[in-house]
Amino acid sequence: MKVVPVTPRAISGRLIGAFATTVVLLAAGCNGSDDDTTPSTTVSPTTTTLVEREHDGVLSIGLFLPATGPGAAIGPPMIEAITADVDEINDRGGVLGADIELTSVDEGAGNIGELLDAGVDAIIGPASSNVALSQLGAAVDPNSGVVVCSPTATAISLDAYPDNGFFFRTAPSDTLQMVAIARQAERTGERTIAVGYLDDPYGRGLADALGNEIRARPPVLTASVAFSADQDDLSEVAAELLADDPGVVVVLGDADDGSRLLTALDAAPGETPPAIIVNDTIRQARPTIQGLSELFRSRLQGVAPASSAFLDGGPDGYFVAHAVDCLNLVALATLDAGSDDPLEIRKNMAAVSTGGRGCSSFDQCASLVEQNLGIDYSGQSGSVDLSNATGDPVRGRFEVFTFDTDGNEVHDAPVSVSQ
Numbered sequence: 539m540k541v542v543p544v545t546p547r548a549i550s551g552r553l554i555g556a557f558a559t560t561v562v563l564l565a566a567g568c569n570g571s572d573d574d575t576t577p578s579t580t581v582s583p584t585t586t587t588l589v590e591r592e593h594d595g596v597l598s599i600g601l602f603l604p605a606t607g608p609g610a611a612i613g614p615p616m617i618e619a620i621t622a623d624v625d626e627i628n629d630r631g632g633v634l635g636a637d638i639e640l641t642s643v644d645e646g647a648g649n650i651g652e653l654l655d656a657g658v659d660a661i662i663g664p665a666s667s668n669v670a671l672s673q674l675g676a677a678v679d680p681n682s683g684v685v686v687c688s689p690t691a692t693a694i695s696l697d698a699y700p701d702n703g704f705f706f707r708t709a710p711s712d713t714l715q716m717v718a719i720a721r722q723a724e725r726t727g728e729r730t731i732a733v734g735y736l737d738d739p740y741g742r743g744l745a746d747a748l749g750n751e752i753r754a755r756p757p758v759l760t761a762s763v764a765f766s767a768d769q770d771d772l773s774e775v776a777a778e779l780l781a782d783d784p785g786v787v788v789v790l791g792d793a794d795d796g797s798r799l800l801t802a803l804d805a806a807p808g809e810t811p812p813a814i815i816v817n818d819t820i821r822q823a824r825p826t827i828q829g830l831s832e833l834f835r836s837r838l839q840g841v842a843p844a845s846s847a848f849l850d851g852g853p854d855g856y857f858v859a860h861a862v863d864c865l866n867l868v869a870l871a872t873l874d875a876g877s878d879d880p881l882e883i884r885k886n887m888a889a890v891s892t893g894g895r896g897c898s899s900f901d902q903c904a905s906l907v908e909q910n911l912g913i914d915y916s917g918q919s920g921s922v923d924l925s926n927a928t929g930d931p932v933r934g935r936f937e938v939f940t941f942d943t944d945g946n947e948v949h950d951a952p953v954s955v956s957q
Contacts, residue, residue: 552744556610565630569638592877597632597872598639599624600684602654602663607646609665615855616689617642620662620865622853627900633869634878645669648678660685660868660877662861663805667693670705678704684880685868685887689860694743697928703884706867708922710934710955713747718936718955719788719815720751726813728785730760734775734792734799737764744790746815760784767795772802774780780806786813797823804834811837818842821939821947828945835941844920844935844952863917866900867891867924870915873907891915892923921954932956 568742595723604613607940621640628637643652645664650673653661653767661677664670670691677686683704694712699705723731731752735745752759760782765775776799789799797820803811811834821840830838845856871886872878890903894912897903903913915922920935933956939947 600658600661601642604646605644615853616861618853667691687864706929708863714934716747730784732761732779732784776802793822796820797826816840824945859919888924
């Protein structure tokens with residue numbers, strides 16, 4: 539299966555009418571991977587001309603993943619894996635008796651509206667929470683929306699996004715990551731926790747979610763201290779975090795500023811540092827982690843969504859498995875619905891992910907659907923039970939990692955966390 543990029547000649551004639559939607563988001567957004575801020579999901583009133591779709595029995599999927607720009611390192615492996623999986627599905631006979639059609643727009647340089655103009659029934663992407671929050675409105679319009687499944691957009695601000703039931707995620711929300719961090723802090727056996735967080739919408743959202751989790755547990759939250767990218771010296775922040783001698787300090791931030799706080803904590807007076815837990819983005823600060831003292835680094839651990847490649851010998855990259863799961867869920871929901879109408883596909887996304895007979899590949903699951911049996915798709919990334927209410931996984935798999943002397947990650951077995 540060749541992925542067809544959108545060009546004027548590649549645009550399908552399957553759209554009839556005009557699509558005109560104005561969506562205003564109040565700020566820019568981010569996730570735990572490549573963005574810096576998370577906007578409000580307040581959406582202005584929209585004016586929409588209804589798009590009449592020709593439901594011709596051909597499942598048309600758009601890829602909105604980054605080939606260029608900040609996410610270029612993670613996009614190509616996802617695109618490669620999805621393309622290979624579509625080839626396998628089409629070799630089996632496709633969906634609804636027809637081959638799946640793929641159309642691609644570069645998330646790093648294009649706009650999701652190009653895929654809507656091309657008449658796709660579903661979209662895999664975007665990878666970035668920032669892009670999702672700024673462009674998702676048109677794709678999930680209540681009158682003309684399509685099914686959208688992101689493998690990586692984990693921002694908490696997407697939890698309650700007004701998506702009209704069209705938006706799904708196969709990677710767990712950062713809300714679940716904060717549950718995992720709170721549980722890991724509790725497992726240390728320490729009774730007091732201090733939290734340092736980057737003072738932007740993203741960091742504040744993480745800190746609020748983590749604070750709520752900590753308050754529901756035995757450990758006591760001794761301090762919650764914001765720090766800014768504009769602060770050249772974070773020694774006072776480190777001192778405030780350590781003032782009450784907490785057993786655990788959690789650092790929530792990006793690779794640049796989060797790692798600066800780690801350096802300040804390492805340099806703070808004291809014989810033995812507390813246990814330090816970081817969120818997933820700080821793992822990218824390998825040079826800084828290499829420069830930490832051996833004692834401090836031995837007390838450092840992180841929590842991140844399990845995101846390994848989905849098969850041995852396949853494309854290796856973060857969240858490749860989650861991207862393939864988006865494809866299989868869309869294809870199976872279409873097969874279960876017996877229609878390529880996005881309204882029907884969205885009704886079946888959660889249904890094929892839980893409650894039926896277990897299966898772990900499109901071929902295996904499709905055989906059950908074709909026998910009119912309910913299925914429970916457990917995907918390449920693990921269980922992907924989707925909530926009927928939110929479209930998000932009700933549980934997530936997280937890995938706890940430490941660092942060796944070279945700053946390389948050393949991983950423990952993944953753990954499952956539920957809401």
